[in-house]
Amino acid sequence: MMKIVYTGEMDPRLCKNVLGETIPALAERDPDVVYLDADLMSCIGTGKWAGANPDRAVNCGIAEANMVGVACGLASAGCKPIVHTFGPFASRRCYDQAFLSGGYAGNDITIIGTDPGVTAALNGGTHMPFEDVALYRAMPGATVIDVTDPTLLISVLSQCVDRPGVKYIRVGRKQYAKVYEEGSELPIGRAVTLREGTDIAIFAAGIMVHEAMQAAKTLEAEGVSAAVVDMFTIKPLDEEAVASWAKRCGAVLTAENHNKYGGLWSAVSEVLAQRCPVPAGYVAVEDEFGEVGPQGYLQERFGLTAARIVEQARAVVARK
């Protein structure tokens, strides 16, 4: 079952609470699931359950590289590890371990990196990964997910547990606009068309899905018909969706909470270049480091807004 219920309203659930409920639920459903964290259990509400289930939850202390290695060792022993820490530590800090002890060695693990990009907000530039997608995209066989809303988070997390390879899920801990009806199942690797359109196709991921939907409304009022496609799986990319929408609309825009290098824009461009070269553009971070501030300010600061999508969409359509 999958139902789109987007209205622009926020989903009342905080993703940190969704993680705090979903991880224990998965562990209770499957005796092989083991949860590991690096002293951030309290940030996603798993601490209480972990304390009561020390044989299923491992606090690895503030040592992320070791945590990922331990998770890979657990995988070789037949466990299904779910690892959590903040995005920069779940990507840059432990990349070599995820790459070699995980991907290369054939140990299947799920890594959750919370607070991607500007959602790191008040933790600031040191905690603000704009490159995590690029890193995990470059890992052979990895799966890379940018979460759209709490319902999608639950769906992909339960799929990742049994999916081979290294799975990287980036998700903010706060609220997202509600896109999918609760209980919807979103198969990994399949893009979801949220809105039909004929003039330009906007491929969006993560918090930018909501911005893209708002932008499409504005564009419609201006007489530009924009399709919006949720590209929550950045790897493996739904190449058919990219090619078919590019053919139908003849123009493409991507929108992501990430550096313009190596993320969704790169992934979509690779498909366009090979299969359907059409005018295309992006809304992404212009190769900068993060900085501190409220998320709203940061979205303005880095151009991750509906207004920016409208502007860039107009420019791309003008090139048709």
Add this chain to the structure above:
Amino acid sequence: MEAATKKQLQALAVRIRMAALEAIHSLGSGHLGGALSIADVLAALYGGEMKVDVNNPKWPERDKLVCSKGHAGPAVYGTLAVKGYFPYEELKTLNRPGTRLPSHCDRNKTPGVDMTTGSLGQGTSLACGMALGDRLKGRDARTFLIVGDGESNEGQVWEAMAFAAAKGLDNLVVLLDWNKRQLDGWTEDVYPMGDYVAKFEAFGFDTVKVDGNDVEAVAQALERTRRRGGKPYAIVLDTVKGAGIQEVADTAMNHSIPVSDEQFERWTAQLKAELEGLEG
């Protein structure tokens, strides 16, 4: 230890040295020094201490070996070949295109290799996860982790040691190959790490130091790790890089060295003579 058992282990160590030498010579050069230094501990492990089944290398209940100094692959392969995990002749495929015996250990390629290693330090955390996994699964199995002394420059080693102690992984046995040399020279000159025994003790390990090239001493140290006392075990193996072939041991920079046909034949003859002395 009975004299016959001791001789068997000593003979196995010689066979492992011969096999590692054969593999490396087939290629012309390789990581001979650090392969030779761990031949005795491998003999003690696969000569009786480890619970393994050569016919079922992936048996979940088995004891596991992680050779975190993955460049000592030829010593591990030599051991596995001698024990019959794959044909002895296959040793000569080391590093050849399509081989099952890559320079560094690979669990997906070589029958009997329990974990992929090579990027130094990473095997330590993997071994912790394997030991923890066995514990969570209720298996009566131990994980043996061979770490190089040069390798222990890597911070990840000490993150993993802290983890092992914090989680009371008493089914983990860390075997530190204190062979005193690393790629660039003597560890005391390149990057002195201080007193390993004191370090492991401070981390909360049940720690002993033994002559790591005395297979009987190693076997006895391993035997006492069968008891589960709530602490992980560390055995600091006082070894010589190149042990068992005097010329290699006497070569100062012996991390990775060429092996000529003449050297191979001479060293093999020496090892064979040693073997005959042990086996009669």
